[in-house]
Amino acid sequence: MPLAVQFSEYGTPDVLRVVDVPPLTAGPGQVRLAVRAAGVNPIDWKILRGFMRQVMPVEFPGGLGSDVAGVVDQAGEGVTALNVGDEVLGASLTPSFAQSALADPAALVAKPPSVPWAIAATLSGSGITAWEVLGKLRISRGETLLVHGAAGGVGTFAVQLAVARGARVIGTASERNHEQLRSYGAEPVTYGEGLIDRVRAISPRGVDAVLDTSGRGEIPDSVELAGGPARVLSLVAFDAAGTGIQVHMTEPGAGRHQALADILALMEEGRLQMPIAGTYPLDEVAAALAVSESGHLGGKLVVQPTRHGPL
Template sequence: MSLTVQFSEYGSTDVLSVVDVPPPTPGPGQVRLAVRAAGVNPIDWKILRGYMSQVMPLDLPAGLGSDVAGVVDQVGEGVTAFEVGDEVLGASITPSYAQSALADPAVLVAKPASVPWEVAGSLAGPGITAWEVLNKLEIAKGETLLVHAAAGGVGTFAVQLAVARGARVIGTASESNHEQLRSLGAEPVTYGAGLVDRVRAIAPQGVDAVLDASGRGEIPDSIELAGGPARVLTLVAFDAADTGIQVHMSAPGESGAQALRDILNLMEKGRLRVPLWRTFPLAEAANALQVSQAGHLGGKIVLLPA
């Protein structure tokens, strides 16, 4: 049997329970992982509360999480990329808030021995998303990128990936996170009223592109600073699609493995780091989600099921 976090109705973390279920069996082209770490992301509590039910309908009871790192303990028919005993990281296709999860080998990569489990389990969701949106925005060397919620999960990766491309990065965040952003290579500004003036004070000509991972209503300011909507992209402000900006929402595809390889390569060179805030055991998944929803953490939250 295998422990997993489930909910039978949408709601607060009070509807969560940890149940003992038979471990999943990998089908053709799948592997099963003994989960060592599972990243906690804001989309998880949004799914739990039903905020995503229109675009991501679930058959209840359901689980949470897709960021995963673990050890392959069963291999489905036709899989040649990995074998039992391999340590891997990436995205799962069954909930990762569990002791056992299934994954598609195409969205997994080998875990380097130098990367701790808690870091490995936090890379896929925010890392792949940041990698994909920088490609969509076509961020190039010498350009200036504005990142809203730059100290958050996706923002932290986006800042470092853009800096690695040779871009200048301006990041919005609360004052308490400004020093962290500077350490990652960004120039911090405080979000809120007067944002345009604060950005223009350090970038008089505006910016080349904007990544909105915040959703606090910055889209009009972003369009003004970027000189139009074409290179403004949001991960959260779905109601702003009619402004002409780009709206990004996708699950990790085959490009996910390449994104993870690029991220691991930068980590090996000391050019990208993953701030961690706290780890929780699987039994405290509710507490982890409450902390995630509160925000302003300055680092990743990770569950350790084993």
């Protein structure tokens, strides 16, 4: 029987267990994947702790994870776009912190041979979110974008996608991540008290737009630097929606294939990279979520349910 990470009550990562689960069967219009890697996102520990129960209630026992990369090992009735043996990446219908997962072929794209499994597993969540928010902020060539949490999962993608569009990017991050941000073409600054002065020291007129991925309370400073709330967008400061800023939550829909196509094209051109901060087997998912919740990451965390050669 395949293994999966499950929990029977909301709580800390300590409530997670690796259990045997009945084999999944691909229904009509579905495929089953042998999971090679699954990306860890902040929403995973938020679901576990019950912070999302009003909008994403869990039916216990529940699982975690939605970003996935794997091999199609079963195709349901009516599936023609994918075949058994295809290597794919995208989003799963069932929890991806498991050895097996179901997915809608429309939420998957082919994994290029040049993209390692671990990196492939990070693209659907953080990559698509970054692509979407840059569109919402209307980032264009010659503009200046300030990214809070620039070394995190979404931040790393957003920085590089904005640079590829010809924008100037200023990114807040811990000093240990500054050199990495410079390698992406961004200008790093430390976050915290005095942020406005540090940004204005390198961009006296302020910035054109702000992306907040950190939720450290920078919204007032962001609004001042952007000259108003219209082009300030947060992924986490839902309580600041009343200030006039944009608050974003990624939802399935049109544009996902185009986003992944753009991201993969930049990767294959060598213009976009995603550092992996750590990989974890199923029995160490609790440790991965604890690291994710602590923040200050210099890349993405990945769950590796089975080992099938190089990541």
